Amino acid sequence: MSGPHRFAVLAAATLLVLATVSGPTMWRAPDDAAITGPYASLLAASTDLGPSRAADAQLTVTLSGAAPPGTLIGWADAHGLAV
Secondary structure: OOHHHHHHHHHHHHHHHHHHHHOOOOOOOOOOOOOOOHHHHHHHHOOOOOOOOOOOOOOOOOOOOOOOOHHHHHHHHHOOOOO
């Protein structure tokens, strides 16, 4: 294997290892709180009733500034949701 190809393979392997080790946060430890504050207490005291049978759902978010939440609006639009 030539120098440039060896470097490319080594770089790809390194990136794969780093991506695996740092992985997404969806694999949280059970004691790692996803949210904090009053809603965390409410969630901790609630009972999981399983998936909703309702046709709609609501979600409350806190915006960090006065600007329109473009990323949230784009994500919602891409998933057929409204903000």
